[in-house]
Amino acid sequence: METVEFVKEYFYFEILDKYGGPVLAVSAVLLFLAESYRRLRKLKSSRWKRIKRNLSIAFTAVMALRLSLIPALVYLALFAEDNNFGVFQWVQLPSWLVFVLGFVLLDYGNYLWHLLNHKINFLWRFHNVHHIDLDLDVTTALRFHFGEILLSIFFRGFMILLIGPPYWLVLTYEVIFETATLFHHSNWRIPYKIEKLISRIIVTPRMHGVHHSIVHRETNSNYSIIFNIWDRIHQSLRLNIPQDEINIGVPSYRDPGEQNIKNLLLMPFKKPRPWLLPDGKVPDRQYKGAKGNLEP
Ligand SMILES: [Zn+2]
Structure with missing residues (x-):
């Protein structure tokens, strides 16, 4: 078989490559413009340096995703x-119901995978x-160590075998999952009332901002990807923190100088530092409103 034919046969997925790719590219550009004009949280480090570094790491992640994770899940x-x-092979359901139920189950699987990423050292x-x-x-939505993407094949693959979704659903979910990831990581200040409304159902930038806080119990909350019902069911939802009070990151990694590409790629092979600020203090805060109440 010619190389071109081989690639087309085994590595070309129309839903993803013909439709998903452009959707993701346009979403990324629009969100980038939106967060540039209406910024949610003040930036603490040099924007362009970060973008360069994040996109370099993103390149390795996207390669791992497109060349191994996605083909593995489809196959x-x-x-x-x-x-x-898998369930959908044992129970015959109309295709619209397969779409709805399968989509929801895949999203729950990804909630669990994200949770495990926080719970297993x-x-x-x-x-x-x-x-x-x-x-x-x-x-940041694209800045993942490629090892995390490769490891996810085992868990997400296992979920596929358990659910038995059609391959077109796997690809469709993946496109929407990636778009949602771009959206909730963005630093876009959506009008508060609108965000409060949509945050009843889906994960929004303010909600996911809490997940990236240096306060440990806040990092260990809001794991959902598309629908936030999973955090509500598992009581891992936490919204009551104003965005301008959130410090983004992990307390023991505050030096922007050490966040170069080489260090980031080697990081999984070094012991993680304890959850402490450089001065030895544990970041904490007092809460005012109810846990489930989104703050501006
Ligand atoms: Zn996380």
């Missing part, structure tokens, strides 16, 4: 269909690369 979905694996070593970013914007 597992096809394998599940051929070998009668080995996984945190990789996920930490994403969390030590000193500011949060649309480029």
Whole structure:
């Protein structure tokens, strides 16, 4: 088989490559413009240096995603269909219901995967690369260690075998999942009333800003990706912090100078530092409003 044919046969997915790619590219550009004109949180580090660094790490993540994670998930979905694996292969449902239920179940799977990244030390070593970013914007959404993407194949692949979704759903979910990730990491100040309304259902920038706080119990909250019902069910939702009081990052990694590409790529192989500020203090705060009440 010619190389071109081989790539087209095994690595070209129309839903993703023809439609998803442009959707993601346009979303990223629009969110970048939105966060440039209506900034939610003040920036604490040099914007362009961060963008350059984040996009370099993003390049390795996108490669791992596109060349290994996505083909693996698609082939597992096809394998599940051929070998009668997963709930949707055992119960015959109309395709609209497969879409709705499958979408929701895949989103729940990703909530659990994100939760594990925070609870299991080995996984945190990789996920930490994403969390030590000193500011949060649309480029952080792509700044993942490629090892985290590769490790996710096992968990997300297992979910596919359990659910047995059609491959087109896996690809459609992936496009919307990536778009949602760009959206909730963005530093876009959406009018408060509008965000409060949409935050009843989906994860929004203010909500995810709390997840990137240097206060440990805040980092260990708001794990959801698209729908935030998972945080509500598991009581891991925390919204009652004004955005201008949030310090983004991890307390023991405050020096922008050490966040170069080489250090970020090697980070999972070094022991994570204890959750302390450089002066040895533990970041904490007093809360005013109710936990589930979104602050401006
Ligand atoms: Zn996280």
